[in-house]
Amino acid sequence: VQLVESGGGLVQPGGSLRLSCAASGFTFSSYAMRWYRQAPGKERELVAGISSAGDSTNYADSVKGRFTISRDNAKNTVYLQMNSLKPEDTSVYYCYAVRTSWPTTRNYWGQGTQVTVSS
Numbered sequence: 338v339q340l341v342e343s344g345g346g347l348v349q350p351g352g353s354l355r356l357s358c359a360a361s362g363f364t365f366s367s368y369a370m371r372w373y374r375q376a377p378g379k380e381r382e383l384v385a386g387i388s389s390a391g392d393s394t395n396y397a398d399s400v401k402g403r404f405t406i407s408r409d410n411a412k413n414t415v416y417l418q419m420n421s422l423k424p425e426d427t428s429v430y431y432c433y434a435v436r437t438s439w440p441t442t443r444n445y446w447g448q449g450t451q452v453t454v455s456s
Contacts, residue, residue, distance in 0.1 A: 338362035338445050340432045345450030348422055352454070356417040358432030358447055365413040366390075368436045368443075372406060372417045374428035374452075381431070385417060389436075400426075422454045 344356040356372070369389050375381040385396045385406040394406050405418040415432060432447035 340447035342432050342447045342450040345452045347453045349456050353420045358415045360413045366410040368434040370415040371433040373431045376428040424454045427454050
């Protein structure tokens with residue numbers, strides 16, 4: 338099983354980035370997907386989530402209206418479009434896959450990609 342994030346980097350405040358997470362080794366279309374982030378010295382926080390079919394999304398209040406999560410089940414990939422970036426968005430961003438089929442929950446993490454928002 339692999340989740341491989343890409344697309345991170347350095348961007349100026351107000352700029353945009355698009356993160357991608359390519360999945361392999363499991364049935365991607367059966368898993369809900371989430372993006373988390375963790376800044377130095379802070380707890381990991383949920384940024385956005387999308388259902389397995391892509392018909393339901395949710396966002397942290399801090400990113401609503403600026404970030405968009407989407408997925409392409411044909412490509413086994415989930416995306417996070419980040420617009421109007423702020424310095425406080427600086428974090429390592431992690432991709433997460435989860436499937437609950439009672440009583441079992443399976444979940445996988447990516448290795449993370451660094452996003453730095455700075456002038």
